[in-house]
Amino acid sequence: MPLSLKRNVIAEPAVAGWYAWSYLLPPHTLAKYLKHHYRNIVESYLDEPEAHRTALKQPRFQGGPFVHEQEGSYEKVRDWYESSREEIGPLLELADAIDELEQKVLPGLTGASMESVYGTLPEPLAGRVELFYNRDNRTPDYRFIEPLLYASSYSDPGLQQVRFSTIHQDARQFALTTPVLEYTPDQVLVTVPLDSPLLDKVFAGGLEPRELDGIAAELGLDGERADTFRGFFEETPEPAAAQDAPDTIEYVGHACVFVRHQGTTFLVDPVISYSGYSHESDGRFTFDDLPERIDYVMITHNHQDHMLLETLLKIRHRVGRVVIAKSANSSLVDPDLKRILTGLRFHDVVELDDLESIDTPGGSITALPFLGEHGDIRIRTKCGWLLDLDGTRVLFAADSTNISPQLYARITATVGRVDTVFIGMESVGAPVSWLYGPLFPEKLERRIDAGRRLKGSNFEQGAAIVDTLRARSVYVYAMGQEPWLGAVMCVEYDETHPAMIDSDKLVAYVEERGGVAKRLFLHESIAVRP
Structure with missing residues (x-):
């Protein structure tokens, strides 16, 4: 009997350890959020976890920059933060370059030719941005040449993941400020590009058991984690009889x-x-x-x-x-x-x-x-x-x-x-x-x-x-x-x-x-x- 995901299985996409939303996919916006938002959240939590716990007891702080804890969160977040520093290092360098452009290079431009400025751009941005003046001929601005950023080492599909788990009620914790990790044995986090056809196979369902085993292996799962992943699937329900659906x-x-x-x-x-x-x-x-x-x-x-x-x-x-x-x-x-x-x-x-x-x-x-x-x-x-x-x-x-x-x-x-x-x-x-x-x-x-x-x-x-x-x-x-x-x-x-x-x-x-x-x-x- 073919197998499909259970209806209460959620698959949360993540980028660089954070719940994925669209601004975490372009390298330049991901870089800025990592440097000026997410890193601050996790460092604050590791320095003062009790402040986060206290804040989240108040409903008005639920969407604020606070980590929502599960059992064992502190150690898991601390270990993840230490181990992930190197892999996000290039993105932090890109963020530094953008800050230098905006805070040091552009403020010095007041209407004179920009031709010589291109030679002074920080290396991560050299050849990847265009400078220009707005119509007042005094206010400098710039645009990214986005295809060249996506084609660079700053665009790393290896930072993309999906966490599978089950839910048993509608209520879910606010996801945008808590690292996406395996906090419990019934969560399975896989590193997989979000454009992977494997994900379409998982979501489409109708998989034979051997096909599901092959997908688990391609996702790098074995042993107990592979068993947990297989447990997210059940026999595919019989499709409803075809009929003309009303407007x-x-x-x-x-x-x-x-x-x-x-x-x-x-x-x-x-x-x-x-x-x-x-x-x-x-x-x-x-x-x-x-x-x-x-x-x-x-x-x-x-x-x-x-x-x-x-x-x-x-x-x-x-x-x-x-x-x-x-x-x-x-x-x-x-x-x-x-x-x-x-x-x-x-x-x-x-x-x-x-x-x-x-x-x-x-x-x-x-x-x-x-x-x-x-x-x-x-x-x-x-x-x-x-x-x-x-x-x-x-x-x-x-x-x-x-x-x-x-x-x-x-x-x-x-x-x-x-x-x-x-x-x-x-x-x-x-x-x-x-x-x-x-x-x-x-x-x-x-x-x-x-x-x-x-x-x-x-x-x-x-x-x-x-x-x-x-x-x-x-x-x-x-x-x-x-x-x-x-x-x-x-x-x-x-x-x-x-x-x-x-x-x-x-x-x-x-x-x-x-x-x-x-x-x-x-x-x-x-x-x-x-």
Whole structure:
């Protein structure tokens, strides 16, 4: 009988010992996070473990720079930190070179020719960056020639790993600040490039026992660790009888929505629940509910709760085309997302610029401008997705905020009204440094950092978007409330939180005007309303 992974087995990707998200794949951004973020976390923990334990007893510190302990964590983290210093040494040298460029070389340039400066660049950057002035002819800046960084020794697939384990409940510890190690005998950590076809075989399942043994051997597993790995598999369930699947829009959780229209399937911002264990919310949409083929995966922006590698790698063997916003800024804060995805062996990745479209069976996908939510830094890789389903138009606006009130009026004048809007209303958000701080050349003043936030729309902004688009159906999503989001988000609301108040007001506002509105949670089947 063929074998497949049990439904409650998770496979956590890691890079250089840390839970993998997209900014840990380009060498230049990985280097900066290692030097200015992760190394500080682990050194703080090793110096004062009790401070980390005390902090994590308070819910407000759950997403902070603290290590979540398991039994024996301290010794394992200490030994790993000592043994890994040499292998990340080249990346720390790259980070030093970037710091030297930003803090010493560029500040000395005020408008004169840059030609002679190339000869003074730190060696890791020589021949891998282009210098230029911004349009004021005084402010220097630079871009990375990313292919040359990926082709260098700073790009090391040997730093990539996957940790397999089982879960028995939705709640998971925040993963972004704790080294990914084998803490218990029932965890198996394998060193394997994240683009490896072996992973697709593991996730696709249907493996004969001898084939599974061969995969375990290729992953370097033997003895008890190989036995533990084999224990993650069970007999493959019989497939459901083939039938014509109906058209549907399914809210999957957070910002993830599944759409089927005339046999074509779409998946927006994939973050999906596991199953195979008891939980309070039966009826959710899980990996089991995905079709064998996902024709289009649509990613609104490059944050870990919208482009979750843990989910993307698990479904990679099912995916046809990935659609993303145009990127290729080749900067620290906005690395080339297409290059990241193709490096992960997604073979068909399409970038759309503002208001560009691609045709789909029975409709189209159009990229709409997306402002806000990125703390006023220059991020190009973001858009809302307008999905046309035979004339019924659905907008996935993600965390777009109406900071430029004229924008949606101009969009509506160009593309016409929209029937259904999905909009994020996490209206407080984290300060910009929470995500991007390690990439900045200097620390932001606290006052400025507190004012530049990673947030969605508030009530006034959301209502203006809805009114301008003349939408009849409005769904508030991307609130981070689903219990399986804990690995990458630490958001806890009660009814007095501004995000809840704002979203309640928007729902009431739409309903008072005769529309359909709801704040979504866990799972919802949504009628397609022309």
